[in-house]
Amino acid sequence: xxxxxxxxxxxxxxxxxxxxxxxxxxxxxxxxxxxxxxxxxxxxxxxxxxxxxxxxxxxxxxxxxxxxxxxxxxxxxxxxxxxxxxxxxxxxxxxxxxxxxxxxxxxxxxxxxxxxxxxxxxxxxxxxxxxxxxxxxxxxxxxxxxxxxxxxxxxxxxxxxxxxxxxxxxxxxxxxxxxxxxxxxxxxxxxxxxxxxxxxx
Amino acid sequence: xxxxxxxxxxxxxxxxxxxxxxxxxxxxxxxxxxxxxxxxxxxxxxxxxxxxxxxxxxxxxxxxxxxxxxxxxxxxxxxxxxxxxxxxxxxxxxxxxxxxxxxxxxxxxxxxxxxxxxxxxxxxxxxxxxxxxxxxxxxxxxxxxxxxxxxxxxxxxxxxxxxxxxxxxxxxxxxxxxxxxxxxxxxxxxxxxxxxxxxxxxxxxxxxxxxxxxxxxxxxxxxxxxxxxxxxxxxxxxxxxxxxxxxxxxxxxxxxxxxxxxxxxxxxxxxxxxxxxxxxxxxxxxxxxxxxxxxxxxxxxxxxxxxxxxxxxxxxxxxxxxxxxxxxxxxxxxxxxxxxxxxxxxxxxxxxxxx
Numbered sequence: 215x216x217x218x219x220x221x222x223x224x225x226x227x228x229x230x231x232x233x234x235x236x237x238x239x240x241x242x243x244x245x246x247x248x249x250x251x252x253x254x255x256x257x258x259x260x261x262x263x264x265x266x267x268x269x270x271x272x273x274x275x276x277x278x279x280x281x282x283x284x285x286x287x288x289x290x291x292x293x294x295x296x297x298x299x300x301x302x303x304x305x306x307x308x309x310x311x312x313x314x315x316x317x318x319x320x321x322x323x324x325x326x327x328x329x330x331x332x333x334x335x336x337x338x339x340x341x342x343x344x345x346x347x348x349x350x351x352x353x354x355x356x357x358x359x360x361x362x363x364x365x366x367x368x369x370x371x372x373x374x375x376x377x378x379x380x381x382x383x384x385x386x387x388x389x390x391x392x393x394x395x396x397x398x399x400x401x402x403x404x405x406x407x408x409x410x411x412x413x414x415x
Numbered sequence: 416x417x418x419x420x421x422x423x424x425x426x427x428x429x430x431x432x433x434x435x436x437x438x439x440x441x442x443x444x445x446x447x448x449x450x451x452x453x454x455x456x457x458x459x460x461x462x463x464x465x466x467x468x469x470x471x472x473x474x475x476x477x478x479x480x481x482x483x484x485x486x487x488x489x490x491x492x493x494x495x496x497x498x499x500x501x502x503x504x505x506x507x508x509x510x511x512x513x514x515x516x517x518x519x520x521x522x523x524x525x526x527x528x529x530x531x532x533x534x535x536x537x538x539x540x541x542x543x544x545x546x547x548x549x550x551x552x553x554x555x556x557x558x559x560x561x562x563x564x565x566x567x568x569x570x571x572x573x574x575x576x577x578x579x580x581x582x583x584x585x586x587x588x589x590x591x592x593x594x595x596x597x598x599x600x601x602x603x604x605x606x607x608x609x610x611x612x613x614x615x616x617x618x619x620x621x622x623x624x625x626x627x628x629x630x631x632x633x634x635x636x637x638x639x640x641x642x643x644x645x646x647x648x649x650x651x652x653x654x655x656x657x658x659x660x661x662x663x664x665x666x667x668x669x670x671x672x673x674x675x676x677x678x679x680x681x682x683x684x685x686x687x688x689x690x691x692x693x694x695x696x697x698x699x700x701x702x703x704x705x706x707x708x709x710x711x712x713x714x715x716x717x718x719x720x721x722x723x724x725x726x727x728x729x730x731x732x733x734x735x736x737x738x739x740x741x742x743x744x745x746x747x748x749x750x751x752x753x754x755x756x757x758x759x760x761x762x763x764x765x766x767x768x769x770x
Contacts, residue, residue, distance in 0.1 A: 275426065282429045286437025290444060365425050368433065369727060372440055 251333050254342020254411070255323065261349025262319050265402070268353030269312020272360025272395075276305035280367035287375040294374045297381055301367025304392045308360045311399045315352045318403060319345050324411040337413040344409035348402040355398025362391040424621045428728035431509035436727070439736050442500055443724060445472035447743055449768050455750050456762050464751055465489065472496065486751040493747055497740045498550045504733065511619055515730045517578065518612050519737055523552025524579055525608060529601045531560040532569065536593070551737070554578075566600065582607035599651070602642060602659040609635050609661040619730070626723050626731035633719060635664035636693070637712055643674045643683055644708075665690050713767045717742060721770065742767055 235242065280301045288295045322345060326338045334342075370384040428436075447455075451471065458464045461484040468489075469477050476492040476499075505516050527548040534544040541561040548557070554577050563569040570583050582604045609631060616627040639660045646656055657675040661667070666674065666687075673686045688694040696715055700707055720735040749765035 279426070279429045279433065282433030283437045286434040287441055289438060290441030361426060368429060372437060372727065375437075375441060376444055 250339075254334055254338045257342035258319070258323050258345040261346035262316050263349070264346075264353040265319065265349035266312050266316045266353075269315075269356035269360070269395075270309050272357035273305050273309035273312075274360070275357075276308065276360035276362075276364025276367065277302055279361075279364035280305065280371065283368040284371040287371050291375040293378070294371060294381075298367070298371045298374060300385065301363065301370055301388060304363045304388060305360050305367070307392065308356045308363070308395045311395050312352060312356050315348065315399055315402045315406075319349055319406050322406055322409050322411070326411045338411045341409040341411045341413075344405050348406040348409070351405065352398045352402035355401075356395045359392060359395035359398070362394065363388055366391055420621060424728050432512050432730070435504050435507055435512070436732060439504060439732050440724065442472075443732070443736055443739070446739055446769055447471060447746070448770055452746065452750070452766055452768060455747070456759070456766075458750075458754055461486070461489065461751060461755055464747075464754060468493075468747070486748060486755055489751050490744060490748045493744045494550060497737070497744065500740075501551060501737065512730060512733075514615070515619070515623075516733060518615060519734050520551045521578055521608050521612070522605065523549040524554060524577065525552070525582075525601060525604045527552045527557060528560060528569075528574070528579065528604075529597060531557065532563070533594075533597055535561045535563075536597070566596075579604065579608075581611070595650070599655070599659070602638075605638065606659055606661050609638070610663070613661075613663050622726055622729035623731060626726065626729050627734065630719055630723070630731065630734065632664040633716065635661035636666045636670075636690075637716070639664065639666055639671055639674055640683070640687065640712075643677055644680070647678060647680075665692065710765070710767065713742065717767055717769055739769060743769065 280298070284295070284298050284301070322341065326334065328334050366384065366388045370381060370388065373384055374381040451467075455464055455467055458467060462482060465477055465480065465482075465484050468474075473493055473496055476496045477489075480488055480492060501516070501520075505513065508516055530548060531541070531544050534547075535541070541558055544561075545558060556573055556576065560569065560573050563572055570580075574580055574583060584603075584607070613628065613631050613635075616631065617624045642656065642659050653675045657671065660671045660674070664671075670686060670690060673689075674683065677683045677686055684697055684700075688697050696711055699711055717739065720738050723729075723731040723735040746766045750762055753759055753762040753765075
């Protein structure tokens, strides 16, 4: 039943939305004009804030997931604390990636004079979109990475307490998980690499 | 479970309950292993047992006991450890884990109520009965159970303020207190408790619902089996017997309908063997043997309890810890009794190994 409803919704949303726009006499040209004239500095600021904000949320989430299990398990087996700090460090690294990319993105933002009608040139618009994209990519990738490392780190702490030979094996899983954050950083830097507000077209 | 439910369980469980889950897994690491039991079986006296147990997690609780040791002191010290652990977890628990931990102890509460009522019927001293009660199932005003003359008083004076109140229905309170009715009361209360626990656990949902659902259905089936075995040849009618079975479990409803009319062990056995998981259990029982049934059921329960630790982010591990500790205390008591009575050759019969 649920599947039927979801399927109908998936098929019908687009035509219904267009019908709604037609019936409401929505002026699509004007809407596009409004969208085009949003300042690229808004998009850059949004991108940079998503980058830091989501990375920090991911890191924090991962740290509390691992930390609560680690503290509880360490009551009985205090030896696990030093090794399992690695999980916490992987989560923290995610936040650092976010800050680094945000700093890189921020250095790309330059002041540019707008045209007479208030719109910005092509280079500025492209740069704005690129910084938005780069920030988003990094942010979302780091959110997922932080969560993933956190959950695996929690299991690693509990398994290490039970059997100390397991830690290194689970660490391999964690390393793969933390690679996700690096993917986000790499793509973010590549996207922002070409962004320049003052490029000549 | 859907993807969203699964993910949110993994991501959000540790907010409130992560610390205590790790703590209970630490406690579980301190349970006695097969090697410990083998060493305990080699002990010659109760002093040796005490000495050995002082080197395990029971150390702080046994260290200050004076010799000579009795089995009851040994068991009391071990129970004190379980109670201390449970209290720590209960006090630090959020919701709904606090309610879950309380639900785990209502079974003991029912046993305590029945113990005091039966003891009062046999003119025993209230204080002596209170000492014998299970400490996990104590509540305030438990001592005033001795005052009640019939079930209506029992309910009205004492039990209406306890968590057991909803398990009393109208037809139960109109009975007088005598031997037969007390057993029926115990089993009716326990049935209502199991139904309630099962619906609570499915309300919590997720992995907790799945894991606890399995364990509770095994418990319900086990009780149905024991009720049937114990009521063969008594005056309990088939309808009454049927009313004592819980409303869930692998045997519900068809297996229970057949169990209700079973009259001897072979009929019971043929009913149970229609259910594949129980067929595996009963196949380990030789033909005509019913003494080993208890031990085999305990072993099956322990196997299921250990399996709850395979998954993370659910409450089943707490219930499992309580049950495993109780099983361990039963094992220690058996070993201590065998040693005290110099019957070391029977010691292997009564131990259910955990790992």
